Amino acid sequence: MDLAWMAWTWQTGLFFIGIAAALALMTTLAAVRPERPRVGVLSLSTTRGDRLFITLLGSAFIHLAWLGIVGPDVWWASAISLFYAAAVFRWV
Amino acid sequence: MIKPVNQKAWFLVAPVLLIVAFSAVIPLMTVVNYSVQDTFGNNQFFWNGVGWFSELLDRSTDLGGRFFDSLGRNLLFSAIILAIEVPLGIVIALSMPREGWRVAATLVLMALPLLIPWNVVGTIWQIFARGDIGLLGAAVNALGVDYNYVSNPLHAWITIVTMDVWHWTSLVALLCYAGLKSIPDAYYQAARIDGASRWAVFRTIQLPKMQRVLLIAVLLRFMDSFMIYTEPFVVTGGGPGNSTTFLSIELVKLALGQFDLGKAAALSIVYNLIILAVCWVFYTVMTKADAKAGAA
Known part of the structure; x- marks a missing residue:
């Protein structure tokens, strides 16, 4: 193919x-x-899949914001996204 | 106690996933691939990294300026039509008959604009609003108003907003009507016993009971108006100047007019992400409202 x-x-x-x-x-x-859906800081009932979705979508916006506000060095945005992902899976 | 969620049923949607893969996922992957490259045709691509995205998000560049301008127009358009269609739809739904033969007649009449294909709606209004041969345009001109949607940006906007209101207010009205019909008569009887005014009945019974359908209506109308393409394309073609060039029209200009696949791909990804984010917010609000209604 x-x-x-x-x-x-x-x-x-x-x-x-x-x-x-x-x-x-x-x-x-x-x-x-x-698993059971869990209610986190956003008072949303989320499953692991929901949290993955929130992570991916949020990371996309973190990268875009970095590109638009700071500059083309997106590795920093990726680093922030990792922290963001950890936070989402821990607390949301 | 909340039961554990069993996700095994998701395997049953595998056939659908396969179809969606061919119709949506593979094209979307291709768009992502395009967005980090440049091409001069002949299927030859050159790596450009996040270059297109940087340019897109920088207002001072041509691409960035066009993106932010059309995004602003899109948001303004959605805000205007929501501000008109939602209250108007509620008022129409409240004044629609509740029983007898007139119900069917009204429902059919209301549904008519929704059944017309979008490009036909565009063509209808393109001719209807023309100053020389169109009924509306000629009538307005005869009243002494110099109305010309081809050359005046404000008139073009009024035409497109009016067209959208004509096309889609029925949807809001029908949804609200469904919400109103689901209110048990006992509520109204209680209100009558309490001597509630018309306004109090609306505020405390009808509006809360319509909340869910209104959310759906706002979601549908926002998404549709945010993705609008066909009608303004047919009526104004994005003009005069760029005054009615919405994101989708800009995208088609970039991708098919200029054949700038990289720029167009970057724009469509950002466009897609905005829509995805808004959808998620609406979906979350709706399911929360549902859960609250379920618990009450």
């Missing part, structure tokens, strides 16, 4: 592998260890 039309780069490839791995992990966890 020729996927050249999708204009792949190894960077975006890694990005999607990361997301796919996170989704696969969540799916496996959900099947192996069913």
Whole structure:
């Protein structure tokens, strides 16, 4: 199957592998260890999947905000996103 | 006690996921791939990193200026139509008949604009509002108002907003009507016994009972108006100048007009993220309202 039309780069490839791995992990966890939704600081009832979604969406905006306000050095935004992810999974 | 959530049923949606993969996920992945590269055609791509995104988020560049301007127009448009359609829809729903043959007649009449394809709505209004041959445009001009949506940005906006109100207020009204119909008669009887005024009945019975459908109406209308493309494209083509160029029109100009796939991809990703975030907020608010209604 020729996927050249999708204009792949190894960077975006890694990005999607990361997301796919996170989704696969969540799916496996959900099947192996069913959970109860939890109410966190935002007083929202969230499951692990919800928290992953909030993490991914929030990280995207953190990166965009960094690009728009600070500059093109997005690794710092990625570092902030990691802290953000930890915070979301811990407290939300 | 809250039961543990069993997520195994999700495996049953696998076939749908497969279809969505081909119709949405793979194209979206391609867009992400485009957004970090530049191309001059011939399927040759050059790495550009986050360059397009930096440019997009910088107001001083051409791309950034266009993005923020059209985003502002989009938000203004959504705010205006929501401010008009929601109250108007409520008023219409309140004045719709509750029983008898007139119910069916009103419902059919209300649903008519919703059944017309979007490009046809655009064409109808494009002709209807024309100063030379259109009924509306010619009538307004005959009243002495120099109305011309082709050259005057304000008139173009009025035309598009009026068109959207004509097209979609029915949806809000029908949703509110459904909400009103679900109120048991006992509430009204109690209000009558208490001698409640018309306004008090609306404030304390009808509006709270309509809250959920109103949320759905606001969500639907916001998303639709934020993604509007066909109608302004047909009526004004984004003009005069750029005055009615919304994000979607800007996107098509970039992607298909200029063939700037990288810039267009960056814009569509940011556009997509905004919509996703707003959807999530609305969804969360709605499910919370649901949970509250369930608990009450």
